[in-house]
Amino acid sequence: MNTSSNSSLLKGSLSVMILRLLEDREKMYGYEITQKVKDLTAGEMTITEGALYPALHKLEADGLLTTETQIVDGRTRKYYSLTKTGHTEAAGRIAELAAFLENLNLVLKLKPSM
Amino acid sequence: MALTPFQLKYLRFDLIGLGDIKYDDVIDELLDHYASLTEQKMTIGMAFEEASKQAWAELGAEKGVQKIQASFVKAIEQQIKMQHITILKSYFRWPTLVTTILVGLLVYMVVPLIPVKRLIVCTLLIGVIPFLFILRGYYYGFHQQTDTGKLIWEYLLNKCGLAVCLFHLSLNLPNHFLENAPESTRTFLQTYPTISVLICLLLLLYTASFIQLFQHQYKHKFV
Numbered sequence: 001m002n003t004s005s006n007s008s009l010l011k012g013s014l015s016v017m018i019l020r021l022l023e024d025r026e027k028m029y030g031y032e033i034t035q036k037v038k039d040l041t042a043g044e045m046t047i048t049e050g051a052l053y054p055a056l057h058k059l060e061a062d063g064l065l066t067t068e069t070q071i072v073d074g075r076t077r078k079y080y081s082l083t084k085t086g087h088t089e090a091a092g093r094i095a096e097l098a099a100f101l102e103n104l105n106l107v108l109k110l111k112p113s114m
Numbered sequence: 115m116a117l118t119p120f121q122l123k124y125l126r127f128d129l130i131g132l133g134d135i136k137y138d139d140v141i142d143e144l145l146d147h148y149a150s151l152t153e154q155k156m157t158i159g160m161a162f163e164e165a166s167k168q169a170w171a172e173l174g175a176e177k178g179v180q181k182i183q184a185s186f187v188k189a190i191e192q193q194i195k196m197q198h199i200t201i202l203k204s205y206f207r208w209p210t211l212v213t214t215i216l217v218g219l220l221v222y223m224v225v226p227l228i229p230v231k232r233l234i235v236c237t238l239l240i241g242v243i244p245f246l247f248i249l250r251g252y253y254y255g256f257h258q259q260t261d262t263g264k265l266i267w268e269y270l271l272n273k274c275g276l277a278v279c280l281f282h283l284s285l286n287l288p289n290h291f292l293e294n295a296p297e298s299t300r301t302f303l304q305t306y307p308t309i310s311v312l313i314c315l316l317l318l319l320y321t322a323s324f325i326q327l328f329q330h331q332y333k334h335k336f337v
Binding site for chain 1: 116117119122139142143144145146147149150151172173174178181182185186188189190192193
């Protein structure tokens with residue numbers, strides 16, 4: 001992430017972001033995910049490789065992601081996609097995070113009491 | 115701008131030589147990322163050397179790639195453990211459970227009819243076969259493989275497979291090779307032949323679970 005505060009804020013939501021991106025696309029590879037996040041946030045948010053791959057590996061080990069490889073430009077490219085469980089889990093986690101953000105927003109927009 | 119095979123080899127060397135990446139799956143995944151980052155920098159006019167240098171720093175250099183490798187190892191180990199538990203559970207499911215009980219019953223009826231000397235040889239063989247299997251795996255899997263098979267052998271060793279076999283051998287070897295074998299072991303085998311054979315059966319089931327585990331490929335499918 002960009003800064004250390006960003007890093008800690010986004011740590012818990014990284015897996016949800018990955019699940020959401022993969023929900024939108026059939027399959028994506030690591031570099032593509034980092035670029036997509038960068039594009040969507042106009043460069044405000046960047047995911048480091050050191051955060052992305054452990055999250056991807058964890059989601060794969062939990063059975064939420066499945067992988068397949070393809071040879072592209074003389075090298076092996078590993079694509080991640082959601083499993084059936086991953087699709088279900090993604091919907092739940094996204095809704096959970098959205099609800100949390102909504103509540104957080106209410107607290108942050110608190111007007112000073114007179 | 116796609117990298118040339120020589121440039122890819124150069125990047126691969128960084129991952130293996132500098133990053134100490136041991137597993138093919140991790141090398142493949144990181145090489146693609148490393149190459150993509152390098153290519154991106156080359157499109158804005160950077161020379162390959164400079165682009166790769168910056169890309170390496172973005173990957174987190176040595177520490178960064180080693181952290182990624184550690185996460186990969188952890189994830190695979192988790193998958194192996196879960197798979198092993200599933201395999202072991204499958205042995206105690208209908209109809210496998212009935213088959214196991216029937217085999218146990220057959221053993222219970224047949225064992226008293228087998229002379230003790232032969233019974234000792236049989237249990238020894240049952241102990242030796244898994245032991246040889248583990249030794250072979252240790253040599254070929256642990257020392258030579260660079261894929262996830264190596265992690266399965268590490269898991270096997272960690273799960274005391276070797277210790278189980280050594281324990282079994284220690285129980286049987288003196289009976290077979292020594293004239294005045296420990297009397298207690300002999301008495302145990304004579305008094306409780308069914309128990310000792312059941313231990314062997316469990317040992318074989320345990321070994322079979324590892325064979326099944328090894329057959330499960332933790333590799334990625336190519337499309």
